[in-house]
Amino acid sequence: MFNPLDHQGIPLERQLRNWRELDVDPIDPLAADPYTRCRIIALNGIEVEAILFSHHFARTCTDPEVKRQLAEIRYIEAQQQRVVNWLLPGVPSALETTIAYEQVAVDLTSWVARMEPDPYLQQAYEFGVLEDFDHLYRYANLFELIERRRAAKVVDDLTEVMPGRPTKAHHRHPVDNVRDPYDRTTVDPLSKLHALTIMAAEQQTMNFYMNVGPQYMEPIARQLYQEIGLIEEEHVTHYESLVDPGETWWERLVNHEYNECYLYYSFMTQESDPKVRAIWELHLNMEVEQLRIACDLMRRHDGREPADILAPALPEPVRFEPNKEFLRNLLATQIDLTTLGAGYVREAHERFERMQQQLHGGEAPASERVIDEHRAKFGDEYRIETAGPHPVTALRGEKQHA
Amino acid sequence: MPDQEDVVDLLLAQHARIEELFAAVLAGTGEARRESFHELVRLLAVHETAEEEIVHPLARRSIDAGDDVVEARLAEERAAKELLAELHDIGPDAPSFDSRIVVLRDAVLAHATYEERYEFPQLRHSVDADRLRGAARAVRAAEAVAPTRPHPGVESASANLLAGPAVAVFDRLRDAARDAMRH
Numbered sequence: 001m002f003n004p005l006d007h008q009g010i011p012l013e014r015q016l017r018n019w020r021e022l023d024v025d026p027i028d029p030l031a032a033d034p035y036t037r038c039r040i041i042a043l044n045g046i047e048v049e050a051i052l053f054s055h056h057f058a059r060t061c062t063d064p065e066v067k068r069q070l071a072e073i074r075y076i077e078a079q080q081q082r083v084v085n086w087l088l089p090g091v092p093s094a095l096e097t098t099i100a101y102e103q104v105a106v107d108l109t110s111w112v113a114r115m116e117p118d119p120y121l122q123q124a125y126e127f128g129v130l131e132d133f134d135h136l137y138r139y140a141n142l143f144e145l146i147e148r149r150r151a152a153k154v155v156d157d158l159t160e161v162m163p164g165r166p167t168k169a170h171h172r173h174p175v176d177n178v179r180d181p182y183d184r185t186t187v188d189p190l191s192k193l194h195a196l197t198i199m200a201a202e203q204q205t206m207n208f209y210m211n212v213g214p215q216y217m218e219p220i221a222r223q224l225y226q227e228i229g230l231i232e233e234e235h236v237t238h239y240e241s242l243v244d245p246g247e248t249w250w251e252r253l254v255n256h257e258y259n260e261c262y263l264y265y266s267f268m269t270q271e272s273d274p275k276v277r278a279i280w281e282l283h284l285n286m287e288v289e290q291l292r293i294a295c296d297l298m299r300r301h302d303g304r305e306p307a308d309i310l311a312p313a314l315p316e317p318v319r320f321e322p323n324k325e326f327l328r329n330l331l332a333t334q335i336d337l338t339t340l341g342a343g344y345v346r347e348a349h350e351r352f353e354r355m356q357q358q359l360h361g362g363e364a365p366a367s368e369r370v371i372d373e374h375r376a377k378f379g380d381e382y383r384i385e386t387a388g389p390h391p392v393t394a395l396r397g398e399k400q401h402a
Numbered sequence: 403m404p405d406q407e408d409v410v411d412l413l414l415a416q417h418a419r420i421e422e423l424f425a426a427v428l429a430g431t432g433e434a435r436r437e438s439f440h441e442l443v444r445l446l447a448v449h450e451t452a453e454e455e456i457v458h459p460l461a462r463r464s465i466d467a468g469d470d471v472v473e474a475r476l477a478e479e480r481a482a483k484e485l486l487a488e489l490h491d492i493g494p495d496a497p498s499f500d501s502r503i504v505v506l507r508d509a510v511l512a513h514a515t516y517e518e519r520y521e522f523p524q525l526r527h528s529v530d531a532d533r534l535r536g537a538a539r540a541v542r543a544a545e546a547v548a549p550t551r552p553h554p555g556v557e558s559a560s561a562n563l564l565a566g567p568a569v570a571v572f573d574r575l576r577d578a579a580r581d582a583m584r585h
């Protein structure tokens with residue numbers, strides 16, 4: 001297995017790219033592999049987190065030499081982000097890209113939930129994925145309602161589109177979104193990578209919705225982005241609270257760089273588009289060097305050996321692949337869960353009810369109305385159920401349109 | 403609910419269908435491919451003509467910097483029409499068809515995206531709903547001269563429409579659109 005600590009990357013001073021190198025060709029807007037688009041979106045989230053993390057670190061850092069080093073690496077991370085996200089073509093609307101964001105959340109979180117060794121962390125991913133699964137269904141209905149496109153053109157038949165835990169029930173009291181963290185001294189190194197990855201993906205989703213939502217004129221679209229954007233705020237809280245806050249800044253820097261290596265390596269081994277694959281490979285070679293520098297900083301300032309907190313080699317590569325049976329099983333067993341404190345319950349407890357009352361004020365939120373409006377306009381709702389009827393009988397729709 | 407549908411809804415649905423047909427042509431072979439291409443040519447002719455005769459004039463009069471926006475769209479449409487006419491003339495079995503239809507597809511997709519970003523939302527914002535619904539009726543009336551499905555073996559109006567050179571198709575649709583606007 002690949003161990004990024006054993007490899008030599010591209011020296012930092014040779015990582016800077018000029019405008020021509022930054023001006024990458026986007027993927028095909030109609031014919032690209034949906035999972036290529038998912039890998040682009042996921043890695044964009046990872047690079048955005050690399051940039052934001054480094055900024056926060058720099059703001060608390062008193063050593064001017066380290067600040068300069070961080071700035072230098074961060075500029076390269078920023079170029080990496082511009083290259084990765086610019087692989088997305090300009091033709092699709094923000095809403096079309098939104099559907100791809102939810103597909104990422106569904107299939108990436110499912111993978112992580114399946115691979116997660118710690119049962120408490122695993123429950124956190126299983127809980128969250130049923131919510132993004134429902135967001136996908138709500139946005140898919142909005143997509144046909146206002147743009148007349150079908151979500152099938154984005155997700156193909158890889159990811160099903162049908163109700164999950166109803167979006168209106170995602171609005172919990174904020175204190176119930178805070179989970180217990182793992183213990184950095186005993187946790188499996190893979191669990192740290194999982195938490196960082198999903199936190200980064202959800203953070204980028206939150207950023208995206210809270211910024212593109214107001215670009216729509218249709219009231220239902222503006223309102224749905226506001227509603228789901230606030231749930232992504234809950235998701236960031238949920239996932240970031242899994243990370244041990246006792247990790248030092250140096251340790252966190254190493255974890256970030258290591259995770260970037262892990263994901264570029266993973267997606268490089270899976271990528272179907274050769275041009276995109278070449279970028280994953282190039283970025284992996286950059287990250288290996290960024291990791292080496294981070295490890296040096298940790299040794300110098302923390303007096304600890306990075307190998308002690310990292311896995312001996314990269315874990316099994318992350319893969320984008322269909323998770324239909326896994327999700328159907330979760331739908332059948334966990335759809336009615338909510339959170340109470342750091343745990344999970346089935347009953348709508350008092351704090352949950354109060355939050356629901358204050359927020360909805362007795363009215364149907366946009367996530368409900370978008371389905372009603374779709375039914376009023378087309379006579380049914382938009383779903384893609386390729387593996388049979390909905391596993392929850394009460395959520396089986398009337399006939400689907402062809 | 404076609405009667406409540408406004409012209410933007412109608413054009414968006416056509417954009418969606420055009421995308422699907424491009425995908426079908428590129429993925430298809432033999433008779434299926436020829437049929438998809440046939441439907442694509444017909445729909446593009448109907449759609450672009452309706453935009454030129456009905457929608458762009460409305461935008462020109464009612465949206466901010468309407469002249470500039472519409473001139474840019476018309477230039478894109480001219481370029482796309484030339485490509486379409488060439489493809490229609492060489493036919494889907496020609497060796498250069500594949501590479502050329504990708505060029506046409508990219509031009510049409512870009513054009514549709516510009517409309518959806520710089521023209522349609524502005525139309526909805528500044529033209530009243532009744533007029534937008536009226537424009538939808540005019541587009542449908544113009545479309546009616548080209549039936550949706552050519553029946554194999556029967557010389558349908560659509561088959562006739564597409565039998566000659568592509569330029570004639572546009573001329574015929576333009577007359578129909580102008581007619582529809584007068585009623």
Ligand SMILES: [Fe+2]
Pocket residue numbers: 047050076077080260287
């Ligand atoms: Fe990076």
Ligand SMILES: [Fe+2]
Pocket residue numbers: 102105131132135136205228232
């Ligand atoms: Fe979501």
Ligand SMILES: [Fe+2]
Pocket residue numbers: 105132202205231232235
């Ligand atoms: Fe989420």
Ligand SMILES: [Fe+2]
Pocket residue numbers: 050077256257260287290
């Ligand atoms: Fe990095």
Ligand SMILES: [Fe+2]
Pocket residue numbers: 413417449453513514517
């Ligand atoms: Fe158009």
